Amino acid sequence: MVSIDYFIPALSMASLATSLAVIILLAEHFLMDYGEVELQVNDKTFKVKGGSTVLGTLKQEKIFLPSACGGRATCAYCKVKAVTGFGDILPTEAPLLTKEEVSQNIRLACQIKVKNNCAVTIPEELFSIKEFTARLDSVEYLTYDIKHFKFKLLSPSEIDFKAGQYVQFQSPPYGEVSESVYRAYSMSGRADARDVIELMVRLVPEGICTTYMFNHLKVGHEVSLTGPYGDFFLRDTDRKMVCIAGGSGMAPIRSILSGMTTGDIEKRRPVFLFGARARRDLFLLSEWAEFEAKHPGFRFIPALSGQEPGDDWSGETGRITDVIAKYVPDGRDFEAYLCGSPGMLNACVDVLRNLGVNEERIFYDKFG
Numbered sequence: 366m367v368s369i370d371y372f373i374p375a376l377s378m379a380s381l382a383t384s385l386a387v388i389i390l391l392a393e394h395f396l397m398d399y400g401e402v403e404l405q406v407n408d409k410t411f412k413v414k415g416g417s418t419v420l421g422t423l424k425q426e427k428i429f430l431p432s433a434c435g436g437r438a439t440c441a442y443c444k445v446k447a448v449t450g451f452g453d454i455l456p457t458e459a460p461l462l463t464k465e466e467v468s469q470n471i472r473l474a475c476q477i478k479v480k481n482n483c484a485v486t487i488p489e490e491l492f493s494i495k496e497f498t499a500r501l502d503s504v505e506y507l508t509y510d511i512k513h514f515k516f517k518l519l520s521p522s523e524i525d526f527k528a529g530q531y532v533q534f535q536s537p538p539y540g541e542v543s544e545s546v547y548r549a550y551s552m553s554g555r556a557d558a559r560d561v562i563e564l565m566v567r568l569v570p571e572g573i574c575t576t577y578m579f580n581h582l583k584v585g586h587e588v589s590l591t592g593p594y595g596d597f598f599l600r601d602t603d604r605k606m607v608c609i610a611g612g613s614g615m616a617p618i619r620s621i622l623s624g625m626t627t628g629d630i631e632k633r634r635p636v637f638l639f640g641a642r643a644r645r646d647l648f649l650l651s652e653w654a655e656f657e658a659k660h661p662g663f664r665f666i667p668a669l670s671g672q673e674p675g676d677d678w679s680g681e682t683g684r685i686t687d688v689i690a691k692y693v694p695d696g697r698d699f700e701a702y703l704c705g706s707p708g709m710l711n712a713c714v715d716v717l718r719n720l721g722v723n724e725e726r727i728f729y730d731k732f733g
């Protein structure tokens with residue numbers, strides 16, 4: 366048997382390294398004063414206080430980069446081109462950058478810090494992303510773990526977005542949570558209702574933002590949001606459409622479908638495949654039934670993968686991947702819009718590809 370003595374040197378080294386890293390971080394936080402430096406963003410120059418990440422510094426200047434994971438280096442949405450003033454790629458960035466991106470000096474704005482005069486470039490359209498104050502006007506349960514929130518925009522009083530896009534919601538400090546966090550939520554309402562933002566949010570156990578939204582946010586409270594973000598929106602073509610979602614992934618699909626004209630629906634004949642485990646995971650069934658009645662070209666197909674006793678279900682059964690082929694007989698005619706968990710999405714994309722749907726006609730937003 367290996368004696369515990371064998372591990373002691375390795376454990377000591379590991380704890381020493383961890384302690385050093387913590388000391389360096391604390392020293393940098395409390396002792397390093399980078400003073401005022403210049404940050405150039407495209408053709409604009411800002412005098413800023415050094416020491417924070419590019420993401421945080423730009424936020425101070427009211428430039429809001431997409432940052433769906435809230436700066437945890439997992440979403441890779443916050444990419445910028447570093448022009449001058451930043452060091453080598455950090456270990457936290459490396460897994461999220463391709464070789465080509467590294468060679469083009471693409472960096473994660475949530476990881477690199479503004480320590481001296483430096484310059485980045487970002488897509489011009491990001492300058493038009495705004496910060497909104499909104500008031501929660503209503504909230505209702507759609508299922509036991511999904512809520513539908515309706516916010517009235519106060520300032521600015523209107524948002525200009527494409528159906529399918531998302532906002533970033535700021536969850537303020539509460540209880541044991543001492544910091545604000547930002548999380549992405551797709552807008553579920555019609556894009557022409559410009560003074561309202563609707564969200565469908567699933568409670569993630571122990572999740573910082575969703576626990577705030579479910580347990581602390583009340584009707585009448587004011588919140589802060591930024592947006593609109595994202596390139597998940599309806600393409601202007603004549604192709605047949607298949608939409609696939611699970612859980613709160615229904616949100617952007619609802620926004621896209623409800624904003625289509627009768628003519629477009631007749632032409633494109635969308636089918637919406639919605640995957641759920643049991644009957645209690647289904648919601649808005651009467652809304653989709655009314656939509657089907659109004660638009661004979663449209664079909665809503667829920668499928669249950671794990672019925673519960675008493676579910677009394679006569680619709681499709683099995684995983685949503687098992688159902689796709691029946692409604693997409695020849696993928697070459699179709700364009701696909703998908704939203705939900707990464708696991709479900711990856712599996713559906715594989716099925717769609719095998720059915721002949723052109724990769725460039727598969728659009729998705731992964732919730733994770």
Ligand SMILES: Cc1cc2nc3c(=O)[nH]c(=O)nc-3n(C[C@H](O)[C@H](O)[C@H](O)COP(=O)(O)OP(=O)(O)OC[C@H]3O[C@@H](n4cnc5c(N)ncnc54)[C@H](O)[C@@H]3O)c2cc1C
Pocket residue numbers: 433440531546548549550551552565566567568569570571572573574575576595613614616617730731732733
């Ligand atoms: C573009 C985009 C759009 C999105 N739109 C929506 C939407 O419309 N509705 C919606 O409900 N969500 C949506 N999400 C997911 C959302 O942004 C958050 O990730 C989610 O609500 C969890 O946030 P949290 O702060 O509560 O949990 P966190 O505190 O971030 O996470 C707590 C723990 O749960 C894990 N976790 C994080 N997210 C999930 C998840 N989704 N499922 C299971 N475990 C998770 C984490 O790894 C962590 O261990 C979207 C995500 C993206 C990237």
Ligand code: FES
Pocket residue numbers: 431432433434435436437438439440441442443473474475476
């Ligand atoms: S904000 Fe998600 S990786 Fe930077």
